[in-house]
Amino acid sequence: MSREDYVSNFVRNTLGLPIGYDFGLSSSDMNTIAEYLSGSKSPERVFDAPVNSVLNTIKSEILDERLGSGKPFVRKALWPEGVDFASALTHDADRLTAPLSRVMKVRKRFSLSLMIKRILSLDDPYWNIEKMVNLEAGLNFTSSFYLLVHDYNLNGRRDYIKSIAAKGWDVGLHGSFGTHESAERMREDFSVFEKETGEKPKGIREHYLKFDPSKTWQIMEDLGFMYDTTWGFNQKPGFRAGVCFPYHPPSSDFEPLNILELPLVLMDTSLWGYMHLQEEEGFAEVEQAISKVKEHNGLFTILWHQEALQMKGGRLYPRILKRLAGENCFVSNAEKIAEWWLSRERSELRESKRGKSFSYTVQPKDKRLVIDADCPKGYKLKVQGECRVISSSENSAEIAGNGEGKITIEVP
Numbered sequence: 441m442s443r444e445d446y447v448s449n450f451v452r453n454t455l456g457l458p459i460g461y462d463f464g465l466s467s468s469d470m471n472t473i474a475e476y477l478s479g480s481k482s483p484e485r486v487f488d489a490p491v492n493s494v495l496n497t498i499k500s501e502i503l504d505e506r507l508g509s510g511k512p513f514v515r516k517a518l519w520p521e522g523v524d525f526a527s528a529l530t531h532d533a534d535r536l537t538a539p540l541s542r543v544m545k546v547r548k549r550f551s552l553s554l555m556i557k558r559i560l561s562l563d564d565p566y567w568n569i570e571k572m573v574n575l576e577a578g579l580n581f582t583s584s585f586y587l588l589v590h591d592y593n594l595n596g597r598r599d600y601i602k603s604i605a606a607k608g609w610d611v612g613l614h615g616s617f618g619t620h621e622s623a624e625r626m627r628e629d630f631s632v633f634e635k636e637t638g639e640k641p642k643g644i645r646e647h648y649l650k651f652d653p654s655k656t657w658q659i660m661e662d663l664g665f666m667y668d669t670t671w672g673f674n675q676k677p678g679f680r681a682g683v684c685f686p687y688h689p690p691s692s693d694f695e696p697l698n699i700l701e702l703p704l705v706l707m708d709t710s711l712w713g714y715m716h717l718q719e720e721e722g723f724a725e726v727e728q729a730i731s732k733v734k735e736h737n738g739l740f741t742i743l744w745h746q747e748a749l750q751m752k753g754g755r756l757y758p759r760i761l762k763r764l765a766g767e768n769c770f771v772s773n774a775e776k777i778a779e780w781w782l783s784r785e786r787s788e789l790r791e792s793k794r795g796k797s798f799s800y801t802v803q804p805k806d807k808r809l810v811i812d813a814d815c816p817k818g819y820k821l822k823v824q825g826e827c828r829v830i831s832s833s834e835n836s837a838e839i840a841g842n843g844e845g846k847i848t849i850e851v852p
C-alpha cells in the first residue's frame with residue numbers, strides 16, 4: 441500500500457464515510473497524518489492535535505461540497521449509541537504488594553489510618569485491584585489491568601484475577617524493560633503471561649511507556665496483540681500521536697498493521713512525579729484533558745497505577761470515575777473499546793442514489809452503531825426495517841438500529 445492509500449484509509453475509517461466516497465487530500469495533510477501516526481513526529485504543545493485538525497478540515501470540506509450540491513452527508517457515528525466521547529480506564533500493575541519495609545519508606549504517601557492497618561496486616565496499600573474493581577462495578581464500568589508478569593507471579597491472586605476477567609474486566613500484559621525493542625524478550629513475557637493466567641494477552645502497555653515506533657508495534661503485531669496503549673507522553677498529559685482516536689499504525693512500508701493503537705492521554709504519575717502537582721491541581725489537569733478530548737469527540741485513555749489508588753489521600757480516582765459517570769460517554773476497558781472500533785470499521789456503509797433519493801444500508805450490523813446525517817433543508821427521511829430515528833432537525837438526523845434496515849433521504 442502506498443503512503444497515500446494508508447492515509448486515505450485512515451481518514452475514511454475515522455470519519456466513518458460510505459464506501460467509495462471521494463475526498464481531496466493535500467500533500468501537506470498527507471504528510472501530517474503519515475508523520476504523526478508513524479510516530480516520527482509529536483506535537484510540541486500539550487493537547488495540540490494536528491491530525492484531528494486535518495480530519496476536521498476534510499470533514500467540513502465534504503460537508504460543504506455535499507450540501508452545496510444538494511446532497512446529504514451521511515456517515516457512521518464515532519461511538520456506540522452516538523455518545524459524545526469514550527474513555528478507556530486502564531491500570532498498570534507494577535507490583536501487587538510491597539513488604540512493610542518498603543511501605544515504611546514511602547509512608548508519607550499514605551494516610552495514618554492506612555499505615556496502622558498495614559502494620560497490623562489488616563490492609564495492603566499496594567494491593568488495590570479489588571478496590572478498583574469494586575469502585576468501577578458500582579458505576580457499571582470495567583477497566584483494563586496490565587500485569588508485569590516478568591517481575592512477579594500471581595500466587596494467591598491468580599483465582600481473583602481470573603474471576604474479574606470472567607466478569608468482563610480486561611487483563612493484559614505490562615511489557616517489561618527491553619520488550620519494546622526485542623521480539624525475543626516480548627515472546628518470553630507473552631508466554632509467562634499465558635502460563636500465569638491461562639490466556640493469551642490481547643492488550644499491552646509497556647512499562648515506563650518505553651516505545652520505539654520503528655520496532656515496537658511490529659513486535660506486538662507479530663505476536664498477535666489486538667491493541668497497544670503505550671503511545672503517550674511521560675512528562676505530561678496530551679496527544680502524542682497528534683490524534684485522540686484509535687488507529688492502525690503503519691508498517692515501515694505504510695501497510696496498516698492489524699494492531700490498534702489506543703493513544704494514552706493521561707497518566708497519574710505525570711501529575712505527581714513529573715509535574716509535581718497538588719491534589720486539586722491534579723484534578724484540574726484531568727478536567728482539562730477530559731474537556732479537550734470531548735471537544736474532538738475522541739478517546740480519553742487514562743492510566744491510573746493500581747498501586748497508587750490510595751496515595752495522595754486516595755480521593756482522586758473515585759472522583760474521576762464519578763466525573764465520567766456524569767458525561768454522555770462510553771466508559772469501558774481498552775479491549776472493549778478496541779472491539780468497538782474494529783466492529784465499526786467492519787460495518788460497511790453503502791450509499792446508492794436514484795434521482796433525488798439517497799439510500800443507505802450497513803453490513804454487517806452492530807446494534808450499537810448510529811448513523812449521522814447532515815441534510816439539505818426540506819429533506820424527507822424514511823427508515824425501514826430495524827432503523828429508528830433518534831433525533832432530527834431541519835438539517836440533520838441521527839438514526840440507530842441499522843443492519844437489516846434501510847435509510848432513505850429524499851432531497852428537494
Ligand SMILES: [Zn+2]
Binds near residue numbers: 533614
Ligand atoms: Zn509500569
